[in-house]
Amino acid sequence: MKILEVENLKAYYDKARILQGLSFEIEEGETFTILGPNGAGKTTLIKSICGLVTTEGTIRFKGEDITALKTHERIKRGIAICPEGRKLFPNMTVEDNLLMGSIEGNGEERLEMVYNLFPRLRERRMHIAKKASGGEQQMVAIGRALMSSPSLLLFDEPSMGLAPILVEKIKDSLIKMKSEMDISILMVEQNVKMAMELADKVAVLVKGKFVKEGDRSSIGEVEKLYFEI
Numbered sequence: 037m038k039i040l041e042v043e044n045l046k047a048y049y050d051k052a053r054i055l056q057g058l059s060f061e062i063e064e065g066e067t068f069t070i071l072g073p074n075g076a077g078k079t080t081l082i083k084s085i086c087g088l089v090t091t092e093g094t095i096r097f098k099g100e101d102i103t104a105l106k107t108h109e110r111i112k113r114g115i116a117i118c119p120e121g122r123k124l125f126p127n128m129t130v131e132d133n134l135l136m137g138s139i140e141g142n143g144e145e146r147l148e149m150v151y152n153l154f155p156r157l158r159e160r161r162m163h164i165a166k167k168a169s170g171g172e173q174q175m176v177a178i179g180r181a182l183m184s185s186p187s188l189l190l191f192d193e194p195s196m197g198l199a200p201i202l203v204e205k206i207k208d209s210l211i212k213m214k215s216e217m218d219i220s221i222l223m224v225e226q227n228v229k230m231a232m233e234l235a236d237k238v239a240v241l242v243k244g245k246f247v248k249e250g251d252r253s254s255i256g257e258v259e260k261l262y263f264e265i
């Protein structure tokens with residue numbers, strides 16, 4: 037089944053058109069990674085799928101046209117976002133940050149699931165979020181997104197601001213998450229390394245347009261092209 041179908045998506049801030057008509061599909065269980073330089077429109081794409089910016093075109097989720105739905109209605113249907121820069125509540129504990137992501141009183145049960153997936157967060161549960169390391173904070177942001185039991189996770193630059201060794205750690209966490217949960221992923225990244233080992237399909241986004249798309253077998257080519265931008 038197709039989890040997400042995007043057709044001719046355009047996005048605007050006032051009159052400025054940032055996405056120039058993107059079309060793509062994500063199959064259930066698939067990870068689709070979009071690489072692109074700063075300012076390409078990656079965050080705008082994530083926001084478009086959540087209903088946070090003005091768009092044209094069609095977005096279907098599990099076969100349903102969600103284009104006209106408000107953000108909270110999209111979340112209720114199973115879309116979650118792990119935002120750029122994590123956006124934690126800095127003065128709240130790790131656990132309270134996680135609970136902010138839960139919906140419909142499913143908190144305790146989902147917490148257990150997140151802690152089983154990321155045992156480090158269980159150890160840190162009573163720590164204040166801003167005192168956690170960058171890698172731990174990113175894990176909290178991922179865990180918080182998982183609290184709403186999503187079937188599609190939107191990831192905005194999980195590697196941002198992390199040292200290479202932490203990027204590796206987060207990547208391993210995501211690989212573990214994928215192996216243990218039924219989840220599809222749309223990830224936008226600048227970091228090729230983060231993207232490549234996780235992705236089933238890749239596209240390169242420049243100035244709001246895909247300049248290259250490929251499946252796993254053509255990822256090498258995509259990578260080369262990305263370095264030429």
Ligand SMILES: Nc1ncnc2c1ncn2[C@@H]1O[C@H](COP(=O)(O)OP(=O)(O)O)[C@@H](O)[C@H]1O
Nearest residue numbers: 049052054072073074075076077078079080081
């Ligand atoms: N709130 C906004 N208002 C106006 N322009 C914006 C806004 N956010 C982003 N932009 C512009 O949209 C373009 C794409 O931004 P963005 O989606 O954040 O790119 P990326 O995430 O790939 O770095 C950039 O030219 C940026 O300046």
Ligand SMILES: [Mg+2]
Nearest residue numbers: 078079080120
């Ligand atoms: Mg961005």
